Amino acid sequence: MALSRSGRPYPAAPFLPASLLCCALATTARAAPAGVAGGAEDITVSGHAGFPSVNGSVGSQPGGGLIRPQDATLSTSEVGADFIARQAPTANAFGLVAALPGANVAQADPLGLSASNSLSLRGLGSDEIGFLLEGMPLNDAAYFTGYPNQFSDSENLDHISLQQGSAGLDAPLVNAAGGLLSLGFRDPGRDFGGVVEGSYGSYHTNREFVRLDTGELGHSGIRGFVSYSHTAADNWRGSGRDKRQHVDLKFQRDWDNGDHAGLVATWNDTVTSAYEQPTLADWKAYGRSNNYAGSFDGGDTSYWRLFQQPYRLFYATAPLRLTLAQGLVLTASPYAQYGYGAGLGGTTLPETGLFQGTEPIAGSVANPNGQGVATATYKQATYRAGLAPKLSWTLGDHTLFAGYWYDYVDDREPAPFGIVSDDGTPTDIWSNSARSTLLLPDGRQLLAQDAHMIAQTNAIFLGDTMSLWNKRVTLELGFKDALSTRTGWNAIPGARYRTGINSAEPLPHLGARWQIDRRNQLFMSVGTNFRVPAETVLFDSFDPASGTQTGAANTGLRDEYSISEELGYRYSGDLLIGSVTLFNYNFTNRQVATIADINGALVSSTLNAGGQSSRGVDAEIGLRPWHHLSPYLSGEYLHATIDNDIAVGGDLLPTAGHTAVRSPTWQGAAGLSYDDGRFFGVVTVKYTGAQYATFTNDERIADHTQADLSLGVRLPSVGRAQHPELRLNLVNVTDEQVLSGVATPTPNARDTVGRYGTMIAGSAPTYYVGGGFAALLTGTVGF
Numbered sequence: 001m002a003l004s005r006s007g008r009p010y011p012a013a014p015f016l017p018a019s020l021l022c023c024a025l026a027t028t029a030r031a032a033p034a035g036v037a038g039g040a041e042d043i044t045v046s047g048h049a050g051f052p053s054v055n056g057s058v059g060s061q062p063g064g065g066l067i068r069p070q071d072a073t074l075s076t077s078e079v080g081a082d083f084i085a086r087q088a089p090t091a092n093a094f095g096l097v098a099a100l101p102g103a104n105v106a107q108a109d110p111l112g113l114s115a116s117n118s119l120s121l122r123g124l125g126s127d128e129i130g131f132l133l134e135g136m137p138l139n140d141a142a143y144f145t146g147y148p149n150q151f152s153d154s155e156n157l158d159h160i161s162l163q164q165g166s167a168g169l170d171a172p173l174v175n176a177a178g179g180l181l182s183l184g185f186r187d188p189g190r191d192f193g194g195v196v197e198g199s200y201g202s203y204h205t206n207r208e209f210v211r212l213d214t215g216e217l218g219h220s221g222i223r224g225f226v227s228y229s230h231t232a233a234d235n236w237r238g239s240g241r242d243k244r245q246h247v248d249l250k251f252q253r254d255w256d257n258g259d260h261a262g263l264v265a266t267w268n269d270t271v272t273s274a275y276e277q278p279t280l281a282d283w284k285a286y287g288r289s290n291n292y293a294g295s296f297d298g299g300d301t302s303y304w305r306l307f308q309q310p311y312r313l314f315y316a317t318a319p320l321r322l323t324l325a326q327g328l329v330l331t332a333s334p335y336a337q338y339g340y341g342a343g344l345g346g347t348t349l350p351e352t353g354l355f356q357g358t359e360p361i362a363g364s365v366a367n368p369n370g371q372g373v374a375t376a377t378y379k380q381a382t383y384r385a386g387l388a389p390k391l392s393w394t395l396g397d398h399t400l401f402a403g404y405w406y407d408y409v410d411d412r413e414p415a416p417f418g419i420v421s422d423d424g425t426p427t428d429i430w431s432n433s434a435r436s437t438l439l440l441p442d443g444r445q446l447l448a449q450d451a452h453m454i455a456q457t458n459a460i461f462l463g464d465t466m467s468l469w470n471k472r473v474t475l476e477l478g479f480k481d482a483l484s485t486r487t488g489w490n491a492i493p494g495a496r497y498r499t500g501i502n503s504a505e506p507l508p509h510l511g512a513r514w515q516i517d518r519r520n521q522l523f524m525s526v527g528t529n530f531r532v533p534a535e536t537v538l539f540d541s542f543d544p545a546s547g548t549q550t551g552a553a554n555t556g557l558r559d560e561y562s563i564s565e566e567l568g569y570r571y572s573g574d575l576l577i578g579s580v581t582l583f584n585y586n587f588t589n590r591q592v593a594t595i596a597d598i599n600g601a602l603v604s605s606t607l608n609a610g611g612q613s614s615r616g617v618d619a620e621i622g623l624r625p626w627h628h629l630s631p632y633l634s635g636e637y638l639h640a641t642i643d644n645d646i647a648v649g650g651d652l653l654p655t656a657g658h659t660a661v662r663s664p665t666w667q668g669a670a671g672l673s674y675d676d677g678r679f680f681g682v683v684t685v686k687y688t689g690a691q692y693a694t695f696t697n698d699e700r701i702a703d704h705t706q707a708d709l710s711l712g713v714r715l716p717s718v719g720r721a722q723h724p725e726l727r728l729n730l731v732n733v734t735d736e737q738v739l740s741g742v743a744t745p746t747p748n749a750r751d752t753v754g755r756y757g758t759m760i761a762g763s764a765p766t767y768y769v770g771g772g773f774a775a776l777l778t779g780t781v782g783f
Contacts, residue, residue, distance in 0.1 A: 064082055306344060309343055312340050317335040405459040495541075566582065708731050
């Protein structure tokens with residue numbers, strides 16, 4: 001039996017007449033602030049109650065699920081279950097929020113399966129954005145990047161919230177200088193049931209998904225769901241095939257006073273093949289055809305199998321809310337995580353004259369294929385655990401809170417060279433055994449790096465939320481003090497053996513909200529955030545073919561620090577919902593993520609871009625369902641500039657006053673949803689303005705637009721087959737051929753004369769090639 005979002009079964013009749021559904025009204029009671037005309041309580045008609053489906057009640061959310069009323073003192077936008085349920089089931093979290101204000105999304109494939117993607121908010125990259133699932137951090141613990149193809153299955157998401165400005169004081173993050181993306185799972189059903197789903201489409205994509213709701217287990221009050229999905233698809237350009245297996249689960253126990261305890265976990269096993277990221281010159285010369293080779297030709301290192309990206313993870317958290325006494329509440333989300341994977345890149349190595357770090361190797365290193373071809377492999381094994389308990393105490397008009405966050409990370413990253421067979425196939429893409437890698441005559445592995453990092457974070461946060469003027473005005477005052485320690489060891493001969501960075505940042509916060517009346521609201525915030533340097537800066541790296549140093553530890557790199565200010569207005573009426581936000585940022589030690597090519601493998605790196613100022617306007621507006629239609633509009637104007645010249649070598653690169661990278665001046669999106677209970681659909685169009693890829697602004701990519709379309713029908717239930725549904729998703733319907741974003745920004749693309757007269761050599765940025773047209777047909781049924 002299919003369940004509603006509340007967990008109760010739907011009526012046996014599969015459909016109500018459309019006229020009755022249109023007239024079904026959800027009545028919402030809102031307490032009017034004292035002193036506001038209308039008495040102590042207003043009863044507001046807010047639209048129809050939605051339609052039954054395998055995903056619960058759908059079709060009632062404003063803007064087709066792209067907007068909802070907000071009451072935070074920070075700017076916040078949210079994608080709801082209505083919109084998520086109509087998208088391709090392979091869509092990842094970045095793609096699902098692409099229409100929201102300020103979300104600059106670049107993806108390398110149309111279906112969202114690739115690990116090559118980025119999200120920037122108001123000009124700040126994904127390594128500066130925090131990612132949370134049910135309060136648990138999802139960022140890579142070493143480099144802070146996020147991989148949304150690993151996060152969750154979209155069928156299990158109830159909402160995705162995007163804070164474009166800054167994260168809250170209690171967020172367990174040390175990198176969220178640019179905002180926060182937070183995912184929330186659906187609640188488990190109260191009765192036994194489930195969903196089965198299958199998809200097939202372009203590029204021989206096949207996907208299977210099944211979810212089981214346990215219902216209440218005995219009389220314990222505990223209920224949960226477990227889901228499993230399998231996905232496989234050919235690369236949309238070039239050779240290769242992506243494979244993904246995923247498990248989500250959630251169990252919870254609720255009490256009448258709002259207390260709850262639960263367990264949330266996700267497991268992901270992915271093997272994706274990389275897409276080549278072209279320079280602008282390559283793009284103009286070859287277009288989409290520029291990709292890794294489909295066959296192995298002797299010593300050629302461009303074969304696609306040499307550029308695979310396997311990764312496996314298990315994340316778990318146990319969210320808790322417990323009332324200890326009248327007005328005293330404890331919340332906590334302890335978490336534990338494990339991740340293991342590798343990034344491969346084709347390279348060639350001689351058998352003699354090699355180096356282990358700076359140490360010359362006597363004798364030869366036998367390569368079984370005899371052609372010198374190997375994979376330069378960067379392995380990563382990460383263990384992480386943390387806890388962030390928080391006490392809230394309500395005293396009259398004040399809610400005092402205090403909390404502590406502790407986070408522990410153990411990350412190991414050796415860089416061996418994998419053995420490649422005669423046909424170009426890596427012996428073991430996971431490098432699980434030393435026997436699958438090149439070995440020195442004394443039995444040691446040949447390594448470019450042998451790094452180990454332990455990171456610990458201790459943070460305290462406290463504050464007061466005050467309700468004033470008969471609860472029409474809310475003030476938030478808070479403070480967070482975060483201490484982060486990152487200690488590294490590199491066992492490669494000649495490298496600095498032990499390095500470390502200690503960071504301590506005070507982070508005050510002020511927020512206010514004025515509820516003018518039940519429809520109109522003003523809000524403002526002044527917040528601070530920081531980002532500690534990525535693990536890359538801790539370690540030296542070397543070229544085994546020559547012994548030369550290819551990367552140097554830079555433990556003097558300072559924390560990025562941001563001060564953000566926002567002033568906004570929100571309107572939430574019976575039909576219309578919207579907001580406008582003015583924002584201003586000031587950054588010091590602005591850190592920009594890039595990729596370094598070391599021994600043929602692409603490795604995360606960081607550039608210090610000094611100071612930056614960003615200011616602009618975000619806006620969004622949406623309609624509650626009206627004659628089955630729900631339109632949505634969003635837009636952003638951004639003016640982001642570099643405040644100073646950037647030091648390169650012994651000179652200064654002239655960058656002051658130039659536009660920051662990944663910062664399009666204009667972005668906009670439009671969506672139109674239709675749902676009458678039987679037929680449904682949504683079309684979204686996203687425009688992204690031109691954006692620079694270098695700090696000197698000597699290279700940029702053009703603006704581009706993408707349109708996506710979803711069409712579906714819900715069929716009558718038959719026996720145990722409840723609410724069957726067919727959905728067709730069309731991605732990039734006009735097949736626009738574009739560069740979707742900047743993959744690796746550089747200081748300057750052309751040779752440039754520095755302030756002191758030095759000729760500073762240019763290096764070409766690389767880019768994501770936007771995904772082409774794709775179609776995916778999905779059938780879903782509940783039981």
